[in-house]
Amino acid sequence: MRPRIVIVGAGFGGMAAVKALKRADADVTLIDRTNHHLFQPLLYQVATAALSPADIATASRVLLRRHANATVVMADVVSVDAEARYVRLADGRTINYDFLVLATGAAYSFFGHGEWANHAKVLKSLEDALSIRETLLAAFERAEQCNDPDEVRRLLTFVVVGGGPTGVELAGTIAELARTTLARDFRHIDPASARIILCEAGNHILGAFPGDLPDYAARALRSLGVEVRLGEAVSLVDAEGIVLADERIAAETVLWCAGTQARPAADWLEAEAARNGAIKVAADCSVPGRPGVFAIGDVASFDGGSGKPLPGLAPVAKQQGRYVGRLLAARIAGRAPPPPFRYRDLGTMAVIGRSRAVADFGSFQLKGFLAWLAWSMVHLMLLVDFRSRMMVYVNWSWAWFTYGRGARLLTGRGELPQRSQATEISSKDFG
Structure with a gap:
C-alpha cells in the first residue's frame, strides 16, 4: 500500500x-x-480596489492538474x-x-481583547479583502449623502492599527485611493480630506527593517497625508472608533494589522x-x-x-x-534525507505607495523608486501562473498611467449600518 x-x-x-x-x-x-491558492502579499490591493480577486488567486485543482498523485479536498x-x-x-x-x-x-491576534474583533476588520483571506473594499468604498458613498459635518468626518476617518508591512501598505494605498483615484468622483465631499491614521505602539514602523528605512517609510507616508502615530497603544476599539492612548478617535473604519x-x-x-x-x-x-x-x-x-x-x-x-x-x-x-532545514534569506520588502518602497537584501538596502521597481518585479515573478502575472501587470500599468483602479464596484458584501444623520436627497441632487 x-x-x-x-x-x-x-x-x-x-x-x-x-x-x-x-x-x-x-x-x-x-x-x-477554500478551493484556491491565494497570493497573500497582494491581498491588500484587492482590499483597496486595485486588483480583482481572480488576479491573485487560482483554483488549487488547476495548479495541481498535472500532479497525478495529488487529491484536493475542500x-x-x-x-x-x-x-x-x-x-x-x-x-x-x-x-x-x-x-x-x-x-x-x-x-x-487582538492581544486578549477578542471583543475588538467585532469592530475591527482583518486582512487574511479574499473574504476579508472584499469586506474591507466594500467598507472603504461605501464610506465615501455614505459621506456623499450626509449633511452632518461631524458624521462626514467620522465616515472619512480610516484607522490602521499596526506598523508592519501590511499596515504600511494599507495606509499608503488608502491615502492614494482617496487623494488621486476618487478625487474627482464626488460632488458634495472632497475625498482628499479623508483622514488616514497609522497607529504603531513601538517607536518605529517597519521595525524589522534596518538603518534609516523605517524613517524613510514614515516620511513617505506623511507626504501622502497619512498621520503616523508612534509609541501610542490602542486601549479600546468599539463601534464609534478607537481610543489611542487617552484620545478618542471617531472612525467608521478600523483595520487591524497588529499581530x-x-x-x-x-x-x-x-x-x-x-x-x-x-x-x-x-x-x-x-x-x-x-x-x-x-x-x-x-x-x-x-x-x-x-x-x-x-x-x-x-x-x-x-x-x-x-x-x-x-x-x-x-x-x-529509501534515499538518505536532506540535511537539516536552513532558511535562505532573500530579502524583505514593503511598498509604501506609487513609486516608493523599501527593500532589505542583507548586504544592501534600497528605497524609493528602485525599491518599488524591485518589489514590482519580484511580486510579478512570484505569482503562480502566467494569467495572474499578465492581469496584474495590465492593472498596474493602467493605474500607473491613469491613477485609476479597475475593481471599485460595490456588490453588497459589506453591509454598513445606516446612521440617522444621513441627509434627505432631493431630485436636484441628481440634476
Missing part, C-alpha cells in the same frame, strides 16, 4: 510541499477550507489524532495518514508551542514526539540558529514546504 501524505493548508507552504512530492510514490491529499480540519494517525473534518469525516504536514497559517497568532494546530497535537501558539519544531520541521507529523510556515516556530524563530513570511513557508516535500520523497524512496 502506498504511503498516504496529508497536507493541511493550500498556502505557500502547503502548495510547495505538494509540488515537491509530484514524483513521489505516495498518495498526497491537500486539504483546505474541507475544514478541526482536530488531529496523532496516535491513530488521522485528521477529523468539520463534517465528521476522517482522513488517515502516514505522514502529516500542517501548514495552516496564522490569524490576527498574529498561529491557528490551533498545537492544541490538536497537544504539542509544545511558542507564545504565539506556533508549534515548536525540530531541525527537520518535524514535531517532537509526534512521529510522521511536520509543521511549516506561520504555524511552526523554527529557530534558525539566531535564538529567535523565523519570521512569518511567504519565503519561509515556501522553503520549508519544499524542504519537507523533498524529505518525505527521499524517505519514501
Whole structure:
C-alpha cells in the first residue's frame, strides 16, 4: 500500500510541499477550507480596489492538474489524532495518514481583547479583502449623502492599527485611493480630506527593517497625508472608533494589522508551542514526539540558529514546504534525507505607495523608486501562473498611467449600518 501524505493548508507552504512530492510514490491529499491558492502579499490591493480577486488567486485543482498523485479536498480540519494517525473534518469525516504536514497559517491576534474583533476588520483571506473594499468604498458613498459635518468626518476617518508591512501598505494605498483615484468622483465631499491614521505602539514602523528605512517609510507616508502615530497603544476599539492612548478617535473604519497568532494546530497535537501558539519544531520541521507529523510556515516556530524563530513570511513557508516535500520523497524512496532545514534569506520588502518602497537584501538596502521597481518585479515573478502575472501587470500599468483602479464596484458584501444623520436627497441632487 502506498504511503498516504496529508497536507493541511493550500498556502505557500502547503502548495510547495505538494509540488515537491509530484514524483513521489505516495498518495498526497491537500486539504483546505477554500478551493484556491491565494497570493497573500497582494491581498491588500484587492482590499483597496486595485486588483480583482481572480488576479491573485487560482483554483488549487488547476495548479495541481498535472500532479497525478495529488487529491484536493475542500474541507475544514478541526482536530488531529496523532496516535491513530488521522485528521477529523468539520463534517465528521476522517482522513488517515502516514505522514502529516500542517501548514495552516496564522490569524490576527487582538492581544486578549477578542471583543475588538467585532469592530475591527482583518486582512487574511479574499473574504476579508472584499469586506474591507466594500467598507472603504461605501464610506465615501455614505459621506456623499450626509449633511452632518461631524458624521462626514467620522465616515472619512480610516484607522490602521499596526506598523508592519501590511499596515504600511494599507495606509499608503488608502491615502492614494482617496487623494488621486476618487478625487474627482464626488460632488458634495472632497475625498482628499479623508483622514488616514497609522497607529504603531513601538517607536518605529517597519521595525524589522534596518538603518534609516523605517524613517524613510514614515516620511513617505506623511507626504501622502497619512498621520503616523508612534509609541501610542490602542486601549479600546468599539463601534464609534478607537481610543489611542487617552484620545478618542471617531472612525467608521478600523483595520487591524497588529499581530498574529498561529491557528490551533498545537492544541490538536497537544504539542509544545511558542507564545504565539506556533508549534515548536525540530531541525527537520518535524514535531517532537509526534512521529510522521511536520509543521511549516506561520504555524511552526523554527529557530534558525539566531535564538529567535523565523519570521512569518511567504519565503519561509515556501522553503520549508519544499524542504519537507523533498524529505518525505527521499524517505519514501529509501534515499538518505536532506540535511537539516536552513532558511535562505532573500530579502524583505514593503511598498509604501506609487513609486516608493523599501527593500532589505542583507548586504544592501534600497528605497524609493528602485525599491518599488524591485518589489514590482519580484511580486510579478512570484505569482503562480502566467494569467495572474499578465492581469496584474495590465492593472498596474493602467493605474500607473491613469491613477485609476479597475475593481471599485460595490456588490453588497459589506453591509454598513445606516446612521440617522444621513441627509434627505432631493431630485436636484441628481440634476
